[in-house]
Structure formats: C-alpha cells, structure tokens
Amino acid sequence: MPEAQSPTRKRIVDAATRLFYAEGIGRVSVDAVAEEAGLTKRTLYYHFKSKDDLIAAYLDGRDQPNLKRMAGWFDAAEGGADRKVEAIFTNLARAAHHPKWKGCGFLRTAAELASMPGHPAIKVGSRHKSNFETWLAGELSARNIEEPQALAREIVLLIDGSFSIMLIHRNPDYIEAAGRAAATLVRARISSNQV
C-alpha cells in the first residue's frame, strides 16, 4: 500500500499537473506523466490505482492554491467590496495574458468528462467551486452586503463565464467586462447602514 504523502507520489501529481493543465486530461497519456515525473508507469500505478484517480488527485492539489490566489487578490485590493471583487477579474485578465494560461483546470476537466457526471474528478471540482462560492459569500457578508449568497453565486457565474469565453475568443476584454458587471451587481446590494 503506498503512503499518502510519499515524495514520489507528490512528484507524480506535480508532473500530472503540468501536463494535464497544459494539454488536457484526454490528450496526456499515463506514460507521458510517468516520463515527466522521471519514473516508470508501473511505479505510477503503484501510487494510483487508475488514471481517473490521478486526475482527481491533480484537481485536489489545485484546490487550496487556487483559493489562496483568489483570496490574495481580493485582500490586496484597495476600496470597498465592489473594488475588491473587480480586482479578482482584473488580476484574472492579467494572468490570462500569459502564454501558458489555458483557462480553469476544473472547468476544462468537467467539460472533458461531461459524459461521466459521477467521475471522482468532477466531485473534486464541484467541491472546489463550492468552497470558493462559500468563501466569497462570507467576505461579502462580513461587509454587510445584502443577499451575500445570491451575489456570490452571480459573481461565480461571471468568473466561470469569463474562463469559458476566453477559451473561445482569447480576448481578455471579456474578463474586464465581467468584472464591471460584477462590480455593478455588488453596488446594487450595498446596504444603507454600511461602512
């Protein structure tokens, strides 16, 4: 039985992360992951019972870093909740200029696995997106924004819409437009007794 936190396992997940994000889970073979990790396929299958498991582990490893990055942008931004929300989009648009940017790994994986709704990787993605939505609703609630849950959900829709459309048009203007729409929706819910 492999150890849950073995360094070899981490090497495999790191290699899978690089390849899966760059090429998509369907276009990357297990052989390629093993080679990228610098070991043989048999060793990979000692640590993971299937490719599907490895895909889920890849997404699981992206959960916390992704959340922290978003929260970092939110926290660092000056101004009220509207400006902080818009900062997420502004930073996203900047990140999208990077040549290695390929959208949201969670959404792309869900799209590739659309015919397998119960796939373990999709459950991981669902949990991640819920985590983000819950975190955002908490931040909005702490700032006395009205209907924080509903608003958080609308912002999530605009963020994921940006991710998707970017893969079609490759035009970051869409992300900026989504940011302005999100800021508008936030301002519409700033309550009267607000800091």
Next chain:
Amino acid sequence: MPEAQSPTRKRIVDAATRLFYAEGIGRVSVDAVAEEAGLTKRTLYYHFKSKDDLIAAYLDGRDQPNLKRMAGWFDAAEGGADRKVEAIFTNLARAAHHPKWKGCGFLRTAAELASMPGHPAIKVGSRHKSNFETWLAGELSARNIEEPQALAREIVLLIDGSFSIMLIHRNPDYIEAAGRAAATLVRARISSNQV
C-alpha cells in the same frame, strides 16, 4: 473531389453530431463516427480530410439551429426586454434537465482544444458566439436599451457561465440565478424614454 452538400456528407455530420455531443470529441473515434453513419472509415475520409475537419463541420452545423432556438425563446416570451432575456435562461434550465443534455458543444469543444488555440473548430465556435452576441445586442438596441453591446456581452458571460457550472454541479439553480442577474442588468439599462 466530394460534393459540398452531398447527402452522404450530411449523414456523416449528423452521426458526428450525435456522438461528439454525447461523448466529447476526444472520446469518439473516427471509426465510431463511420459506424454510426453506416459507412466505412475510408468513405468518411473521402468526404473529410481529417478528424479536425470533421469536428469543425460538426460545430458549423450547430451554429444556425442554436441561434434559432435562442431567438425563438426570446421572441416567444411575454413582457419587456428583461423578461425576454430571463426567458432564455428559464428555457435553458428546462433543457438542462433532459438526461441527454451535456452543456454547450461549442464551449466543451473549446475546452478540449484549449491547447490548440488556432484549431479550425475553435474559429467556428468563436464565430458562433459572436453571432449570438451581435444578434442579442441588436434586439436590445431595437428596444432602446442603453449600451446594448456592453449589456449583450454581460448576458453572454452569464449564459456561458451557466453552461460551465452546470457541468460541475449539475444543478439548474445556477441557471435560474444567472437569469435573475441578467434581468437585473437589463433593468439597470432601461432608458427613461422607453416603451
């Protein structure tokens, strides 16, 4: 040289449409498409020079039907522009309940081809999404809505956000929430001298 509108070609595209939408372009082999169409792979390759070409033809064939369906929902809805826009989401949510529903074929294909931004199928998808955005801006403009282009873009972001999140959570509530947000954004732009 094959004929552009040969009935055989149409049979192939129809078969490809069924399989590609149901399983995703990467999970469907050319052999499978040929068998679904009731002919041999060699015949398929007589009509299409590559699988990539066939994928582009699949999406090209979905352009007009998709636009007509959206426009039909918009036209059929009672009320002002806000209600008509919201009707698109309501109908989308209803369609998403169907067991064969697998999201937006254009977005899913773009996600699968994220590592090949210049792929012909992505160009077809980009054109389709632009067509829809332009059509919607026209409808909004005809109803004296302010900033119709900006608003159309925001609505598109909410629609495509709905498509993406649905593949993660499989919960049509997100589409309804997006519809309410879209209606809010429309109402914020209803000008004073309006019918």
Next chain:
DNA sequence: CGATGTATACCGACTAGTGAATATACACAA
C-alpha cells in the same frame, strides 16, 4: 523476514490515417 518502492517487459484493444481496388453513373464516339 516483510514491507515499500522501482524497473523491464509485455498485453489486448484501440488510434488516425492510407493504398489499392472497385462500384456507379454519365458522356461521347463507333
């Protein structure tokens, strides 16, 4: 010894794409 980890070598199934032959239909000439 026994647990953990790694390597070589292999499996059957499937992949996109192709070579060569052939069926069909129609044009034109004897």
Next chain:
DNA sequence: TTGTGTATATTCACTAGTCGGTATACATCG
C-alpha cells in the same frame, strides 16, 4: 445500340503507433 473513357463515390485490408493497465522480478531498508 454498343463500347470506351472518366469522374465520383465507396469498400476491404492494412499500417505504424498509442492506449490504460499488468505480470514478474528485484532492490532497499527497518
């Protein structure tokens, strides 16, 4: 009418390579 040429359309059989996954063996270390 009959024969020949030609373009379109289709099939069978095949290639060279990749796929996820595994059987077996061997190392290292407590």
